[in-house]
Amino acid sequence: MTLTQFNCWVAEIRDDRTRGASELARRALELLAEAARTLPAVDAMELRVRLLALAAELSAARPSMAPIQNLLWRWREGLTPPADSNLAVARDLAAKRAEASIAVSRRAVTDCATHAARLLGPGRAVMTHSLSSTVIEVCRLLKDDGLRMIVTEARPLGEGRQLAERLSAWRVPTTYITDAQMGLFVAQADAVLVGADSVLVDGAVVNKAGTYPLALAARDWGVPFYVCCESFKWRGPDHPPPELEEMAPAELGTPDWPGVTVRNVYFDRTPARLVSAWIDETGVRWPPAGP
Amino acid sequence: MTLTQFNCWVAEIRDDRTRGASELARRALELLAEAARTLPAVDAMELRVRLLALAAELSAARPSMAPIQNLLWRWREGLTPPADSNLAVARDLAAKRAEASIAVSRRAVTDCATHAARLLGPGRAVMTHSLSSTVIEVCRLLKDDGLRMIVTEARPLGEGRQLAERLSAWRVPTTYITDAQMGLFVAQADAVLVGADSVLVDGAVVNKAGTYPLALAARDWGVPFYVCCESFKWRGPDHPPPELEEMAPAELGTPDWPGVTVRNVYFDRTPARLVSAWIDETGVRWPPAGP
Numbered sequence: 061m062t063l064t065q066f067n068c069w070v071a072e073i074r075d076d077r078t079r080g081a082s083e084l085a086r087r088a089l090e091l092l093a094e095a096a097r098t099l100p101a102v103d104a105m106e107l108r109v110r111l112l113a114l115a116a117e118l119s120a121a122r123p124s125m126a127p128i129q130n131l132l133w134r135w136r137e138g139l140t141p142p143a144d145s146n147l148a149v150a151r152d153l154a155a156k157r158a159e160a161s162i163a164v165s166r167r168a169v170t171d172c173a174t175h176a177a178r179l180l181g182p183g184r185a186v187m188t189h190s191l192s193s194t195v196i197e198v199c200r201l202l203k204d205d206g207l208r209m210i211v212t213e214a215r216p217l218g219e220g221r222q223l224a225e226r227l228s229a230w231r232v233p234t235t236y237i238t239d240a241q242m243g244l245f246v247a248q249a250d251a252v253l254v255g256a257d258s259v260l261v262d263g264a265v266v267n268k269a270g271t272y273p274l275a276l277a278a279r280d281w282g283v284p285f286y287v288c289c290e291s292f293k294w295r296g297p298d299h300p301p302p303e304l305e306e307m308a309p310a311e312l313g314t315p316d317w318p319g320v321t322v323r324n325v326y327f328d329r330t331p332a333r334l335v336s337a338w339i340d341e342t343g344v345r346w347p348p349a350g351p
Numbered sequence: 352m353t354l355t356q357f358n359c360w361v362a363e364i365r366d367d368r369t370r371g372a373s374e375l376a377r378r379a380l381e382l383l384a385e386a387a388r389t390l391p392a393v394d395a396m397e398l399r400v401r402l403l404a405l406a407a408e409l410s411a412a413r414p415s416m417a418p419i420q421n422l423l424w425r426w427r428e429g430l431t432p433p434a435d436s437n438l439a440v441a442r443d444l445a446a447k448r449a450e451a452s453i454a455v456s457r458r459a460v461t462d463c464a465t466h467a468a469r470l471l472g473p474g475r476a477v478m479t480h481s482l483s484s485t486v487i488e489v490c491r492l493l494k495d496d497g498l499r500m501i502v503t504e505a506r507p508l509g510e511g512r513q514l515a516e517r518l519s520a521w522r523v524p525t526t527y528i529t530d531a532q533m534g535l536f537v538a539q540a541d542a543v544l545v546g547a548d549s550v551l552v553d554g555a556v557v558n559k560a561g562t563y564p565l566a567l568a569a570r571d572w573g574v575p576f577y578v579c580c581e582s583f584k585w586r587g588p589d590h591p592p593p594e595l596e597e598m599a600p601a602e603l604g605t606p607d608w609p610g611v612t613v614r615n616v617y618f619d620r621t622p623a624r625l626v627s628a629w630i631d632e633t634g635v636r637w638p639p640a641g642p
């Protein structure tokens with residue numbers, strides 16, 4: 061591996077604008093498995109040092125995405141090879157461990173979606189915002205069960221288009237709207253279901269910008285607002301709250317107006333008080349009963 | 352005037368996507384003045400019948416826009432010519448009356464903006480959504496007084512771009528964001544100031560879709576939410592609440608997905624409880640004190 065290769069791996073995670081946090085976390089684990097098998101190293105110790113450096117860079121590349129930090133941390137915790145292991149054994153252990161984590165993450169998404177689908181039940185109109193692989197899995201589970209979806213476009217990149225395309229292929233009756241219409245259409249939904257990039261210790265949800273006003277509108281209309289994501293998305297109490305990532309202003313496609321600052325913050329923070337329930341691979345977590 | 356001309360006038364008001372409700376109301380009055388001077392008619396009575404028919408069509412063309420209905424109603428109320436008037440006198444009266452109403456409307460916008468500018472005061476960060484001629488006038492009044500603006504793009508047509516361009520020309524420091532980021536940036540505003548297409552009898556505000564979630568976010572952050580519009584935008588108690596106008600789905604620029612319905616409702620309804628104050632040409636109206 062050259063420095064170029066190392067940087068390419070990090071750049072792939074940093075610059076990806078289409079995959080959600082879970083998918084990117086699994087991709088980061090794939091890259092670690094590849095690195096474990098191919099990184100030049102004279103012994104197991106050097107391999108370890110290099111892999112940890114890569115894992116640290118991959119984690120730092122997407123600070124809003126807790127599963128990258130959590131899954132990579134899990135992987136690293138199990139990494140310490142026996143002192144006498146040789147390089148080949150160390151390579152194999154590190155790679156296999158990464159692959160096992162990928163399988164665990166995939167299973168968590170499926171289990172999480174199963175719980176969410178059961179909670180929603182058949183014949184529902186469900187509104188979502190942006191693209192979540194967990195929400196897609198819920199749609200797949202409910203697609204022949206009378207599901208109807210309301211999908212926002214999710215500017216600037218329009219992840220909602222990908223979702224609408226998928227729902228169209230599945231013949232799920234779908235309403236597609238601008239983000240600005242969310243307050244109008246949430247009233248027609250039986251529930252809102254969103255994924256998350258991170259969930260903070262107190263249950264606040266970091267997800268694609270627009271999630272917070274959608275949660276406010278859902279609350280205002282008395283529509284339940286569910287967050288559906290694997291437990292890897294929860295940040296530990298020792299994690300600082302993530303900085304909300306900001307991307308290139310050019311994605312908004314505006315001209316260059318002197319004195320005008322174009323902002324493109326990808327994520328917003330929905331406080332826990334607006335969340336009706338959190339769903340993860342272990343089941344549904346309701347908020348504590350109020351005072 | 353031919354039937355074609357009549358239809359063209361109505362179509363101009365119906366199909367306009369760039370002018371706000373006040374501007375369009377004044378344009379409708381200009382068309383009535385032109386019609387008063389040029390409509391073929393054998394006598395004052397026939398002229399009156401034809402003008403009333405045109406006014407009714409113009410009013411119905413934009414049901415969400417109260418000032419068109421209100422200003423045309425005002426104009427119509429003063430229209431009855433003396434029984435003995437001849438055609439030339441009737442033409443002149445009807446046209447002059449329309450022109451007087453235009454002046455009244457212009458003056459109301461200016462007075463309204465003056466009250467709003469005084470309420471806001473110097474050195475404020477003000478957030479708005481979509482494009483309002485009254486809000487533009489407020490910006491003009493405060494542009495050399497330390498005003499900073501936060502402007503949403505306002506999909507699908509992006510009226511926020513026009514506003515950002517104007518603010519740039521005035522050297523007002525401006526932050527430009529997607530509609531989806533409104534919940535993030537309202538926290539940085541000292542106040543939200545929006546115009547309205549209509550205000551209902553109970554004080555609920557019909558304005559460009561996205562206004563309602565912005566009002567929710569403003570309330571959640573404790574940021575005052577002001578609605579600034581002339582009294583002509585208030586609907587009378589006998590007016591039914593307007594149907595929220597829906598425009599061509601093609602404006603969203605999506606492909607044709609089978610089973611996906613693209614919706615493009617232009618307006619949403621912000622309940623009065625989310626409005627901190629209504630500002631019109633007579634001053635600031637605060638909500639009644641709570642129980």
